[in-house]
Amino acid sequence: MAGLTRRDVEYHVGDTAMRGLFIAPAGAVKCATVVLIHDAFGLGDDMIAIAESLAARGLAVFAADVWGDRATPAAQAEIVPLIGSMAGNRAEWQARIAEAHRVATTQPEVDAANIALLGYCFGGSSALEFLRTGGVVRGVIAVHPGLDLLERDWSAATASGIQVHVALGSLDPMATRAERSRLEDELTEAEADWEIDVYSHTTHAFTSLRSRNSPRPELFDYHPRNAARSWQATVRVLDELFPPTAGA
Numbered sequence: 586m587a588g589l590t591r592r593d594v595e596y597h598v599g600d601t602a603m604r605g606l607f608i609a610p611a612g613a614v615k616c617a618t619v620v621l622i623h624d625a626f627g628l629g630d631d632m633i634a635i636a637e638s639l640a641a642r643g644l645a646v647f648a649a650d651v652w653g654d655r656a657t658p659a660a661q662a663e664i665v666p667l668i669g670s671m672a673g674n675r676a677e678w679q680a681r682i683a684e685a686h687r688v689a690t691t692q693p694e695v696d697a698a699n700i701a702l703l704g705y706c707f708g709g710s711s712a713l714e715f716l717r718t719g720g721v722v723r724g725v726i727a728v729h730p731g732l733d734l735l736e737r738d739w740s741a742a743t744a745s746g747i748q749v750h751v752a753l754g755s756l757d758p759m760a761t762r763a764e765r766s767r768l769e770d771e772l773t774e775a776e777a778d779w780e781i782d783v784y785s786h787t788t789h790a791f792t793s794l795r796s797r798n799s800p801r802p803e804l805f806d807y808h809p810r811n812a813a814r815s816w817q818a819t820v821r822v823l824d825e826l827f828p829p830t831a832g833a
Contacts, residue, residue: 728764
């Protein structure tokens with residue numbers, strides 16, 4: 586895409602090699618930045634397209650690779666063990682998110698004081714867990730995160746005044762009404778500046794084109810109208826965090 590700088594960035598957590606992708610406006614200096622955390626399908630073309638769209642709006646984007654070696658699992662048989670390996674080893678999971686954040690701060694185009702996390706699905710859970718466990722960012726946007734993956738102790742969070750936006754489907758089995766209510770209480774207790782959008786008649790993974798023709802639409806299904814609404818909300822929140830400059 587013209588006018589953008591892009592490069593692969595390899596980093597490591599233990600013995601696992603991660604292959605992230607950095608995209609920024611050409612010539613950017615001290616740029617507000619989004620750390621993009623991919624969904625269960627990995628850092629594939631759909632996530633890269635989101636990164637490009639944000640960079641075209643004047644933001645730097647570091648697209649993290651959480652699975653390692655830029656794996657892009659396609660089937661539930663591949664995805665479930667990967668999520669389970671992170672949920673079963675939360676220290677490893679958060680080490681991968683924290684290292685992505687740290688590596689983003691080292692990129693020469695990045696303003697380390699102006700970073701937000703944007704995560705989809707498993708990535709949304711990852712972003713909320715980063716905040717819950719004490720990660721420091723300007724804002725967190727979590728789109729159809731699995732709230733069932735979150736632990737409940739927010740005592741380590743430094744979330745006071747941090748802008749948090751969560752987008753959920755009202756029928757998402759991984760983010761039930763009870764789980765939404767608990768998250769509201771936890772974010773309030775942590776003094777975050779939070780908002781939660783809940784879309785009617787919508788299940789999990791509603792922004793993912795890979796959810797079209799879902800074999801289990803009662804569990805996960807693409808919803809084009811609410812995908813568009815969620816994107817508009819994401820852009821609004823990022824504009825509030827990082828007001829666009831003239832010409833961006």
